[in-house]
Amino acid sequence: MDVQEVEAQTWMAFLEGHPEAHVLQTAPWGDLKAGFGWRARRWLLIEHGEHRAGLQVLIRPLPLGLSILYVPKGPVGDWQRPEAFHALLTTLDRLAQETHAVWLRIEPDVMEGELQLDLTAFGFRPAPPIQPRRTILVSLEGEEEAILQAMHPKTRYNIRLAERKGVKVREARPEELPLFYQLLQRTAARDRFAIHTFDYYRAAYERFVPHLARLWLAFYEEEPIAALMAFAWGERTWYFYGASGDRHREKMPTYALQWTAIRWAKARGCRWYDLWGIPDEDPEVLEAQFATRRDGLWGVYRFKRGFGGRVVRWAGAFDRVYFPPLYRLVRRLGFA
Known part of the structure; x- marks a missing residue:
């Protein structure tokens, strides 16, 4: 099992096989947000030579070299197996270290009651949704x-x-x-x-x-x-x-x-x-x-x-907090 960063064309080819995916996970949406204060990066989970799951993450820079990570309506594909999600999360944790992220927010495109993973077991806490609940x-x-x-x-x-x-x-x-x-x-x-x-x-x-x-x-x-x-x-x-x-x-x-x-x-x-x-x-x-x-x-x-x-x-949003004091401060300032 391997996780590789991919370009937009490869990402969109993966999404072609996932008609259930949300438009907020498409490369054009990431490109749109990139013109207004965010950056978009994309990873695919490869297992037995096949692309099994993936995600597009948006990165919002904050003052002092900090950032927020956000996965809107993702991940995509067969990501709800614990080992698959752990692999994707490890990649996001490395990205968080690289970008000095205060927290990571994911908002899965999963209906309430159909989220198979206990995200709290992976260090997440319920958070205010950005998209309509x-x-x-x-x-x-x-x-x-x-x-x-x-x-x-x-x-x-x-x-x-x-x-x-x-x-x-x-x-x-x-x-x-x-x-x-x-x-x-x-x-x-x-x-x-x-x-x-x-x-x-x-x-x-x-x-x-x-x-x-x-x-x-x-x-x-x-x-x-x-x-x-x-x-x-x-x-x-x-x-x-x-x-x-x-x-x-x-x-x-x-x-x-x-x-x-x-x-x-x-x-x-x-x-x-x-x-x-x-x-x-x-x-x-x-x-x-x-x-x-x-x-x-x-x-x-x-x-x-x-x-x-x-x-x-929908299942709602979940935050993985890397710097708790800054998390409380930044949220009070209205960044999320």
Whole structure:
């Protein structure tokens, strides 16, 4: 059993054999983050001449020559055997020594209850997740009509209403990225959430579109009124970014956009459409409070639940701490 560092091309060839992998483990995602304060490195576990598992780790430099290590939605492959994980972890420990890492955070792409390893036995502790802990997965099995029938009747109605009202959806051209960002800025101001810079979304577009992502704009009479950007790898598509203006919201452009993204995901062979983030509450609480709550992710939950699917909760994040006093200090300063 050996662990070797690999370049992006070799890493992506490995991921081709793992349609269950998360898009955050792809080389384009690592390249995207590398343009905004991180570095990406990748390792493969080789056993009996075969690539059995691997991971992409992001390195965030801190002042004084320190760093943070982060494995988003990884490792990938057959990593949950103790001996395999120990080999990967040994490599990460060496990287931590090399980069003076204060801690290593991993956030496996494993549903709650399906994590076979006891990570605390490897020196990890539960940590606040960076990615959404809970989401809705919409099944793309069956014909399009079956997917529609699994939705809430009001959602089906709104999808068709958008068409009747004259909403048109098409793929955005590169020169239309500022339109998307303007809509995103308006949405962020209205709903009070933080967004990245324009350069970040432009870099995401350039690295992922057209092969692993699409950006759509919804128009009414030539006026851009909403937008959606979805990413895909293997058997899943993720709805990462959505935006809408203040005008013509009654024409339901966001529903038209979601249906466009779902149809695209199905056409490319995906099995699941991930609505990416809802309040981290039990299903009973979600159903009891969605009509009255508007704080946090509650506002989008009411919208997302209409598309059907099932609520799932991920295993969460785990930290391996190398410098405990600095760990507490850096986290208090808001670095993670």
